[in-house]
Amino acid sequence: MKSGTDVWKGYLLAWDETYTLIQSPFTSDGSRVFGADSDHTTLAIAALQHRLSYDASVDCVSLAEGVNGPIFTMATGVAMADEQTYDSCKWDLLIGDDATVVLVQRDTSIELPVLETRLEVDLEFHAAVTRAWEKELLDGHVSQGAYVSSAQYNEGGVARMALSGQQFGELLVWPPRQLSQDGNREDGRISLKPLGTVASWTKLSAAGAPSEFSLRAPLLGGLTTVFLDLKDGPKGVFLMVDDEENEVTIGESVELVVRRIYAQEGMIRYGLRGRII
Amino acid sequence: MVDVAVVGAGQTKYGNHSLGLKGMWAEAALSAFESVDGDFSPSQIDEAFIGSIAFGGSQLGNTAALLTEHSAMDGVPVRRVENACASSGFAFRDAWMAIKSGQADVVVAGGIEKMNDLTPERKRFWLGVSGDTEWERLAGLTFPGTYALMARRHFHEFNSNHDDLVHISVKNHAHGAMNPLAHIQKQVSFEKAAGGFMVADPLTLYDCCPTSDGASCVILAADHVVQQFTDTPVWIRGSGAASDRLALHDRPSITQLKATAEASKRAYQQSGLTPRDIDLAEVHDCFTIAELMATEDLGFAQRGEGGTFARDGRGVLNQGDVTINSSGGLKSKGHPLGATGTGQVVEVFKQLRGEVANGRQVRDAETALTHNVGGSGATCAVHVLGRDRE
Secondary structure, three states: OOOEEEEEOOEEEEEOOOEEEEEOOEEEOOEEOOOOOOOHHHHHHHHHHHHHOOOOOOOEEEEOOOOOHHHHHHHHOOEEOOOOOOOOOOEEEEEOOOOEEEEEEOOOOOOOOOOOOOEEOOHHHHHHHHHHHHHHHOOOOOOOOOOOOHHHHHHOHHHHHHOEEEEEOOEEEOOOOOEOOOOOEOOOOEEOOOEEEEEEEEEEOHHHOOHHHOOOHHHHOOEEEEEEEEOOOOEEEEEEOOOOOOOOOOOOEEEEEEEEEEEEOOEEEEEEEEEEO | OOOEEEEEEEEOOOEOOOOOHHHHHHHHHHHHHHHOOOOOOHHHOOEEEEEOOOOOOOOOOOHHHHHHHOOOOOOOOEEEEOEOEOHHHHHHHHHHHHHHOOOOOEEEEEEEEOOOOOOHHHHHHHHOOOOOOOOOHHHOOOHHHHHHHHHHHHHHHHOOOHHHHHHHHHHHHHHHOOOOOOOOOOOOOHHHHHOOOEEEOOEEHHHEOOOOEEEEEEEEEEHHHHHHHOOOOEEEEEEEEEEOOOOHHHOOOOOOOHHHHHHHHHHHHHHOOOHHHOOEEEOOOOEHHHHHHHHHHOOOOOOOOHHHHHHOOOOOOOOOOOEEOOOOHHHHOOOOHHHHHHHHHHHHHHHHOOOOOOOOOOOOOOEEEEEEEEOOOOEEEEEEEEOOOO
C-alpha cells in the first residue's frame, strides 16, 4: 500500500510515501481538538508507529516543539534529531495549531488531504477536561496520588510505552525483571504486540478512583481498567482510553495505544491504554 | 524445640476512635495485660513486634519505640513490622519465632492504625500505597479495583456471582452485630447489601470493609513460663507465611491467592491438623470476594466452590462446617490495617477460652485459624491455634 486513509489507534490517518498525516477525530467550532487523553505527543507517536509498520527505515525524526522527545523515543525506538544529527535526519515532524500532526520527508512538497470525519465534542465536557489537565499540570498542584518518581517512571518507560519484554528461554516476560529467576541480569529485550484479550475488567466510581485522577474521574464518570491476556503471552492491567465507548466484556479484543495517564510535578505521565477493536 | 502459647490478648474497639496512636496502643496493651490470668508485669517482656503501615505518616519512623514508651515497655527491644494489611500477622509470626529461637520467653505482638484523622484525599493516597504503584496504580487501580478484577474473573471461571458475595456480607454483618468491639454493629439485609452503591464494578459498598482506627495486642510465652501466667493458654500449633508477586498481572491466576495456599499448607503441616479440624477461622475479608477465595485457598471449600460454600451458609456461626469470621471479620469488625492480624488472634484467643458473650461464642471450639493478607495477596500469614498443645 503506497497511500491511503484509515482510522489508526483511534485517530484519523492519511499517508503516502512522503508523509503521514494524523488528526484527532474530534472537532469544536470547525477546529480539530484533542480527545480527553490525547495531545501532540500521542498523535506524533501514532503517526510514526504507522509508518514503522510498513517502513522500518525511519531511524531519526526532527521533532517540533510541543512534542515530548524522550517519550516519543521510548514509544517508537526512533531517535529524535539533535544538533549533530539534524542534517542527516530525513524526516520532520510538524504540528498544527489544532490537533494535527504531520510526519513528512524532508525537502518534499506535499498537499495534505482534508479528512472528513468530524465528531463534534460536548463543549462543556471538553472545556472541563482541558481545565482539569491544565490544573493538574501546574507546578503548584500537589497531587495526593501515587508517587512514581521521574527516575522510576523512566526506568520502566520503554516497557510501559513500547511493551518491551524479555525472553527467558521459552518464557516471555513482561514487565521486565531486573534479574531472571536463575539470578542473571537479562538485557535482551523483545517488543510484544500491543494486542490482548480482556480477561477481566472493572469500572471504578469517581469516588473510588485513585486521588491522582481526582480532577478528571468525576468528569469521565469513573475509570475503566482491563486485565488483559496479551497476545504474546504475558498479562497486564491498563486503563481504557477516555474518549471512546468503554462497554467492555470478557473475551473482547483490545489494542494498546499511547495516551496521557496523569500529570505529576508538572510532568505528564504517558502510558499504554486500551481501546476496543 | 520450645512450644509457644498466647497467654493474653486485648484490643480497642475498632471504628472512628477518639484517641490517637499513643492512646489507642496503651488501651490495647492494657487490655492484653489485664487479660492475663496470673501475675503479669510489662517488665517481663523480652521483645516486642508492632505491625503498622504508619498510615498518614504522622510518625512514620520509629513508630514502635513511641508506642512502647507509652505502654510501660520502656527499654524493650521493639521494631515496627510492615507488610501492608498483614503487618501484625507477620509481627505475630516474628514474636513466635523469637521464642522458638530461644532468644526470648515473653514477647508482645501487636498492631495499630489510625486512619480516620486524614482528609479524604490523603486517605485515598495511603489506602493505595501497598499495591503495585508502578503498573497497577498507573492503570487506575486501588484495592477495590484489584479485588473487583478477581471477582469478575471468578464469576467467569466458576459461575459464582454477586449474590454469593452478598451472602458473605450479610453473614459477617450478622456476626459483627453481636460484637461490642466491632466497627459496624449492624445487621444488613440481603436486599440492601445487594443494592449498594457501586464502588468498583462488580463490588459495591457492602462488599468493602470500612476504614477503621484500632489497635490490638497479644502476649506470647514459651512453654516453660506459660504456667506463671495461665492455666488455659492458647497454643500456637502452626505458623505459615508466604509471599507472591506484587502485581496481579505477574501471577498465573487471579482467582486464587497463592500466598494463602502456601502459607496455610505450611501451617497445617506444622500443626498436624487439616481444614476439617478447624472449628473457627478469622479470614481476611477486606472485600467479600477475598473471603470467598480464602475459603477455597484455605481448604474449607474445593477450588471454584467458594460461591456455593457462601450460598449454603457453611461459614455461619454454629451452623456451618466451620465458623468464618465470628468477630464480623474485616467487613464488620473493621480493618485498621496494621492491627488486623493480631486483632484476629484476640478473637480466637477469647473464642478458644470460651470467653465470648452475646451469643457469639462458637460451640465446643477447640481449634482455630487466622488468615492475614497483605494488599492483594503479595504477603500472607496463617496461624493455627488450639486449646491443646498437640
